[in-house]
Amino acid sequence: MSENKTSPEQSRRIRVLVAKPGLDGHDRGAKVVARALRDAGMEVIYTGLRQTPEMIAEAALQEDVDVVGLSILSGAHMALAPRILDLLKANGQSHVKVFLGGIIPDEDLPRLKEMGVTGVYGPGANTEDIINDIRGALAEKA
Amino acid sequence: MLAGDRLSLARLLTRVENDSPEGRAALVELFPYTGKAHLIGVTGAPGTGKSSLVNQLALHYRRQADQRVAIVAVDPSSPFTGGAVLGDRVRMRDLSGDPQVFIRSMASRGSLGGLAQATAGMVQVFDAAGFDVILIETVGAGQSEVDIARLAHTTLVVEAPGLGDDIQAIKAGILEIADILVINKADRPGVENTERALKSTLELAHPAQRIFLHHGQVMEVKSGDLRSAQGDISTMWIPPIQKTVSTEGRGIPELVEAIARHAEHLRQSGDWVARERARLEVELEMLIQEALLARFREDVPAQKVQQVIEQMVKRDLSPWEAVKSLMNGRSK
Numbered sequence: 001m002s003e004n005k006t007s008p009e010q011s012r013r014i015r016v017l018v019a020k021p022g023l024d025g026h027d028r029g030a031k032v033v034a035r036a037l038r039d040a041g042m043e044v045i046y047t048g049l050r051q052t053p054e055m056i057a058e059a060a061l062q063e064d065v066d067v068v069g070l071s072i073l074s075g076a077h078m079a080l081a082p083r084i085l086d087l088l089k090a091n092g093q094s095h096v097k098v099f100l101g102g103i104i105p106d107e108d109l110p111r112l113k114e115m116g117v118t119g120v121y122g123p124g125a126n127t128e129d130i131i132n133d134i135r136g137a138l139a140e141k142a
Numbered sequence: 143m144l145a146g147d148r149l150s151l152a153r154l155l156t157r158v159e160n161d162s163p164e165g166r167a168a169l170v171e172l173f174p175y176t177g178k179a180h181l182i183g184v185t186g187a188p189g190t191g192k193s194s195l196v197n198q199l200a201l202h203y204r205r206q207a208d209q210r211v212a213i214v215a216v217d218p219s220s221p222f223t224g225g226a227v228l229g230d231r232v233r234m235r236d237l238s239g240d241p242q243v244f245i246r247s248m249a250s251r252g253s254l255g256g257l258a259q260a261t262a263g264m265v266q267v268f269d270a271a272g273f274d275v276i277l278i279e280t281v282g283a284g285q286s287e288v289d290i291a292r293l294a295h296t297t298l299v300v301e302a303p304g305l306g307d308d309i310q311a312i313k314a315g316i317l318e319i320a321d322i323l324v325i326n327k328a329d330r331p332g333v334e335n336t337e338r339a340l341k342s343t344l345e346l347a348h349p350a351q352r353i354f355l356h357h358g359q360v361m362e363v364k365s366g367d368l369r370s371a372q373g374d375i376s377t378m379w380i381p382p383i384q385k386t387v388s389t390e391g392r393g394i395p396e397l398v399e400a401i402a403r404h405a406e407h408l409r410q411s412g413d414w415v416a417r418e419r420a421r422l423e424v425e426l427e428m429l430i431q432e433a434l435l436a437r438f439r440e441d442v443p444a445q446k447v448q449q450v451i452e453q454m455v456k457r458d459l460s461p462w463e464a465v466k467s468l469m470n471g472r473s474k
Contacts, residue, residue: 012160013224013249038225043249048232055238059231062245064152092149 014042014138016067019056020049021084024074029101033069036127037134053080057087060096067134072102077112085116097137099130148244151271155246158263169263175270177418179212180405183291184279185319186300191326193233194388195300196277200237202394209274210242214264216257216280216290219249226250230279244273258289259428265293291319292424295417296404298397300324301340303332317343320381321404324397328385340383379407442468 018034020027027049034044045063047056060068068088072080081100088096097118104112104120112120119133157165182199184192193215200211215230226249237243246264250257261278268276280290291297299320317323323344325336382400386393408414450468453459459467 013251015156034227038220038227039223041223041225043219043226043228045228045231045247048229048235051235055235058238059245061148061152063247064156 014067014134015045015063015065016042016069016134017045017047017056017060017063017065018069018071019047019051019059020071021051021053021056021080022072022074022076023050024072025049026073027071029073030069030071033071033101033127033130037069037131040131042131042134053083053087056084057091057093060088060093061091065096066138067097067099069099069101072100072104075103077102077104078108081112081117082115097134099134101125101130148241151244151267152246154267155264158267159248159260161260161263165263169266172266172270176266177269179265179269179273179276180296180401181265181269181276181278181294182401183294183297184277184300185281185291185297186324186326187302187305188281190300190302190305191388192279192281192300193230195298195324195326195386196230196279197234197236198386198388198391198394199277199398200234200243200275201391202398203275204237204240204242206395206398208242210272211237211244212268212271212273212276213237213243213245214248214261214268214276214278215245216248216250216261216278218281219251224251244268258293259425259432261290262293262425288319289424292421295408295414296321296401298322298324298401300326301336302327303330303336305336321379322397322400323381323383325383325385326388328393329387329390333385337383337385344381344383379404379411379413438468 016037018030018037020030030046034046037044045059045065047059051059056068056070068084070077070081070084077100081098085098088094088098098116099119099121100112100117101121104122109120118137119130121130154165154168158169159165184196184199186192196213196215200213203209203211213234215228215234217226217228217230219226228247228249230247231245234245237245248261248264251260265276265278278290278294297319299317299322301323303325317340323340325333325340384393384397384400386397388394405414408417447468450459450464454461454464
């Protein structure tokens with residue numbers, strides 16, 4: 001037990017908020033990812049469907065997360081993602097890495113990256129990749 | 143943090159949860175500011191509706207009494223990977239957007255006693271930050287819930303109809319820690335049975351134990367032989383049974399009133415101070431154990447421990463002798 005306590009993994013567990021902004025009701029993807037991250041040893045806070053950007057930013061603040069994962073299948077990502085990024089910044093959480101999953105057309109990728117989205121994943125993405133990308137992005141920061 | 147900055151509060155909670163040196167230092171500084179909040183524990187089997195109930199209670203405290211509410215929602219960590227999915231916020235969406243409510247999800251992280259300690263620390267932070275009511279939600283499954291209940295001034299145990307077998311299982315441990323019993327989902331069939339089962343358990347269990355916690359206002363217990371055994375029955379607290387339907391908010395005002403009555407009872411009977419004292423005693427004990435263990439590990443090389451284990455495996459040394467030899471090694 002004492003060894004566990006001093007290992008870095010234990011002293012700072014990766015905390016991830018998985019949220020579904022907007023109005024589409026398909027949360028299968030979000031749940032699959034939440035589970036995969038759990039199995040990778042992360043603490044996942046799942047907020048459920050139909051969250052406003054304000055609700056998501058507030059939850060990210062209260063939970064002091066390292067990562068926010070957004071699942072958007074409604075096509076509204078170009079409106080929702082920047083709003084959430086702005087709110088995170090306004091709350092002093094610009095260090096939080098934002099990942100995006102769902103139906104995201106390729107032509108939107110450059111602009112999303114520019115806004116500050118760390119990673120974007122579509123159908124067929126490998127959960128291993130998502131896990132590694134999250135770990136990588138956080139290691140960079142440290 | 144004391145000035146009400148939510149980001150600092152969130153960060154500090156993380157440090158305290160991780161038991162980092164900064165977290166410990168902060169707890170030392172904040173301690174003088176603690177001791178004002180009403181700590182309410184909410185526990186019960188999975189699926190009884192604890193999160194929804196906490197949601198409703200918090201709403202009520204906000205609307206009716208304009209009190210600042212903090213919620214610590216504990217969900218289990220996987221014992222295999224250490225990961226967790228914390229889903230209590232899903233049921234608490236009514237509370238988002240209210241800056242006077244702060245919800246923090248917490249994974250149990252599966253360490254012995256560590257959960258209670260981390261929770262105690264986080265509760266102290268909320269207390270110092272000026273929250274009036276702190277709701278601590280845990281899955282009722284065993285010892286850690288009992289430990290966490292010790293933290294709280296008032297403990298609600300939540301049941302639901304149709305979980306008959308669970309009630310049987312819970313009777314032994316969880317029911318004894320209840321200050322108030324809540325039958326949630328009381329619009330479901332079978333409420334009468336659940337209520338009857340709880341009532342009869344209470345009547346059997348309570349007079350024999352926790353005499354000093356009884357209260358006279360719910361006088362369903364036949365008190366003929368009690369009176370002689372325990373003196374003044376009017377100062378005893380008998381856990382009331384409250385029925386709620388938390389999805390509709392039914393029974394919530396009555397429950398809040400019962401919680402207030404319990405707080406009043408604790409203050410008048412002097413139990414508030416007694417509980418506070420017991421709580422701090424437990425906390426002190428936990429910290430001493432941890433400090434002693436840490437010192438032991440510092441003083442005794444791991445190699446030596448391994449040697450002793452080898453001797454034990456060979457049956458050259460009994461566990462008791464092993465402890466003796468290691469402790470002696472320490473004092474040198």
